[in-house]
Amino acid sequence: MWKRIFVVVCTSTILSSFGTAASPLYGRADLAVKHEWALVPHKWEWQGPAPANHHVDLRIGLKQGKLDELIATLYEVSDPIHARYGQHLTKTQAEALVAPTEETTQAIHDWLDFHGVDLSSIAYSPAGDWLSLQLPLAQVETMLSTKYHTYRHLETKDTVVRTLSYSLPRALHDHIDVIHPTTMFGSMRDFRATFHVTDDSARSDTVVASNGTTVKGPAGQDIPVSCNTTVTPACLQALYRTEGYVPKAANKGNRIGIAGYLEQFVNFADLQTFFTMFRPDAVGANVTVISVDGGLNDQTMPGDEANLDTQYTEGLTFPTPNVYYTTPGTAPTINDSVTPPQRDEPYIDWLQFVLSHDDMPQTFTTSYGGDERACNLFAQLGARGASVMFSSGDGGVGAGTCGTNDGTNRTIFQPVFPATCPFVTSVGATFHIAPERGIDFSQGGFSVYFPRPLYQEAAVPPFLNRLGSTYAGLFNPAGRGVPDVSAQGEGFQVVVGGRVESVGGTSASSPTFAGIISLLNDFRISQGKPSLGFLNPLLYSVGAPAFTDITLGNNPGCGTPGFNATEGWDAITGLGTPDFVNFQELLGRL
Template sequence: MKSFGLFVGLLVAAGVAAAPGKDYEHKVKESVAPPRGWTKVKPAPADHFIDLRIGLPQPKFHELEQHLYEISDPFHERYGAHLSKEEVEALIAPHEESVSAVDEWLASYGFASHELSRSSAGDWVKLRIPVSLAEEMLKTEYHVWQHEESGDAVVRTTSYSLPEHLHVHIDVVQPTTTFARMRGMKATYHYADEEARVVNIAQPTIPIPSAYNGQVNSSCNGSLTPTCLRELYNIGDYTPQAADVNKIACTGYLEQYANFEDFNDFNAKYLPEAINSTFDVIYINNGSNDQSLDAAGVEADLDTQYAFGLSYPTPATFYTTGGSPPFIPDDITTSDSNEPYADWLSYILNDPNPPQTISTSYGDDEQTVPYSYATRVCRELAQLGARGVSIIFSSGDNGVGDGDSDPATQECYTNNGLNETKFVPAFPASCPYVTAVGATWYIPEETYFISGGGFSNYFSRPLYQDIAVPHYVKNLGNTYEGLYNASGRAYPDVAAQGQFFWIFSGGENFLIGGTSAAAPTVGGIVSLLNDARLAKGLPALGFLNPLIYAIGAIVPDAFNDIVGGSNRGCGTEGFTAEVGWDPVTGFGTPNFGKLHDIAVGNIGGLFDF
């Protein structure tokens, strides 16, 4: 049913004047340089509809952050005392003055307060309005912009204004200045076209001291299955015990569909104990999950087959969120939604009982997301962590670069109009409230050169990195000085195998890889750790990073340290994988057996080693 506000918007789009509004004096709220790699095509159609999101300030967020770090710190007495949905919302709710000021402004355009769509905490207001009305409200001009390399198109502006008195009551308005394409892991998956190493058939196993029974089948070197990963990461025959309470999920965007027939074929060949198992699908913002084989998504199949395969029989969910670029900028297509990530966040934050582990293999260059919006998205992820959810992201497949050309030769520039040469961090991997996963390959494990890693230009180094990261930076010396932000949040945090994964997709069986293989692998392992804790009546792990960095400092053999190799990009060799933490593979790959013993031990206070 159309709201009165939307009806007014339609009148404006048709050239009919809305009710007289208050004559507010506007001031520029945000302005960005024309983005590199994008071309302004033409003015946006006046009747093109956008879902305008208005973010109100969260004055108590610093209190939420303090709670998050206390309940995620394994040395703190509150470890594991996760907050409820209602407690989190109380900490991020805006002041009533902000709500009233924004409501009054919107009322001047005919939007009654009770007709507005709001988030549960009231910190977001959402309007579906035509471009013509958005241009009037924000004193701006929208255009169709096209990404030169991919052909993706979006309706955006490079500057918008708000009434001056509202600047303290509104943090951000989008979609306006964000040019993120939220790449569906063309940035973070690669077909396994690298030459596989010849397996020595005279050596049936490869000795790996940290592996299950100290060895891995030699067939796993360049040919990975769930069985290989269970051996390599010392999972062995661990069987979930808390399937009644534990849950795991993967997210899907950009028309990436998880195919049930492919899932069954995968299980039949590689995980026979899971034959006839399935997963739930939740549809968000008109999402779909087309089951025709030619619509099967490689990314979606990879995520579900490995995250859900490693954690079987833990109940699993695939979130499919509608809205995807490219928007076709013609005069017939008058509506698009190419910021699906915001819709997923809105849904999951409103879920009173979200899965304890969620893996996402999508991301973009940090600099394509305006700082104001990246900050808000990152804070949404902090809310999930405070509620006991482990959020896992792939770190990207472009080394230290931006992925617009060969990683070894690409030239990387800032997106601020100055064209400075800089390494290009990824987002949301650079958010300090998520766990970012880099990539290794081969057995014994080596650095996979595509592994995204580096230092955020938006987010400062969090406290949990105050030992590991400065040590690396000090040893780096003047190398790459000026190319990265040495005081920024560093990533990835951990790594896993990221190449030569056997999957089924579209009815075909083939190899694939990338950090979008590493992320669901870590997701599956984290879900098993959550299972072990829940089975003992302990709370789920929640936000992982403070624990990871504590373990990395005290029990380093809980991760398999990767030394040597680098994540090349921007015409450089990139950062080098060193002893301990590094911005290529983090602390290394997981040793489930060691992590399991830590997870079910005296983790609520001091470690008992």
């Protein structure tokens, strides 16, 4: 349902509410729109004016002083043929590159002071590039020359307070990247679709037995035939050839991190049951849970997503330490007398928490989304030596939303952020063995926001050439291609509440690929070498031969068959699935 909303604001009245003194910098004539929507975003509907007593947890993302230098450094330390390969930045070095200039900080302080904000109430990110403060809605409307309204999601029934347009003095446009909450309507609950229970009616405490029957994998290895439909850690170890590798760098700092939101709690009893059934040598091991900004881990509420992530990362990487970050984040709510404060943007909380520490895991996996501005925070993680994996999504070519929001309602293929961020490794999904196939829900395509990065310049054009004029006008051929890689994503055996569920989705693929990268980091660190860091420049160059190319499958959506898996990179399985032994041989030469 689409509704056109017209917002009229009497700016002169608003500005006079904080005094009569005129300011040439912040006056009415100086205002210019920072961002606006022509229509209410897809799947949202207007409900009415925002509550008069509403308070806003305002976040202001400032222009980062030397962002270009940070990104240039990221690519240099991530390029296996560059002299700086592996020379990752320290926390202090990275923060020095993203800190805003004194001019930017002063301009923002002057603006906030002009609008009566107590500067001592502001909280800052470690680099000072994000400001957080809580203000009455009426004051925020004055500052942004706008009017907020209440909107409801048609499917999830989530309710948010947002605006369709906001303005800033022209002099501030070059100092402020984004302000939230304003015009971003994304709900984290949408990302629940990255996993699903595949056989909910047949839950049991047993799994399909292989009866000793095996098939040959791409490298001639024996794989239990049961892995065609029932995936366990043993299946993944055999398929991706990690079987027999024993991590050696657990006492040298190698760790893997899992980001959790949406009140997804990892259950310790379920983890032990999983180990007993599928990884007996790991019985007694556990995952370390770190609370971010008051995040909980309620043992009475085992989560499918949290259990899937931790059971398979630890199932693949034991005895490597696993760290689960629990960040409070639920669907957006109205902050009034009967509902809790909004926590609909916890992603920035998690990123800032991790970046605030000198020491952090070398590998991360997560399946949730956030604001495009977070992309620059991932660049910081990569520059500091972390490899970041994301589920590509489960929407085929459409991400569940095939229409534009610019008033034309054109059909367009839209892969989702953060998989589209050029500084992360996006992971699509496969199923079956001998051979593996791209699965229909594996989300892939081309970003309409981020241009194609240099590391994809050789791999992506051949796919586009084979595609020809098919789907012309439905996607951005110059955009960043998704996914980068893929891994199994269907039939994962997960223990939830003491019982086995069969779970699928790219949320299974991402921790699987991340587990293999963590083992490769272990291999590197045990040899006295630095961690892999940002992966993509390596994967798309000398790393490409270490993948098993997937040439079967397609990802339908938007009323089309979607893209086909083909030789080389494609927009359903990326470069393919990993071969651990091949990667070991490659990394041993770097």
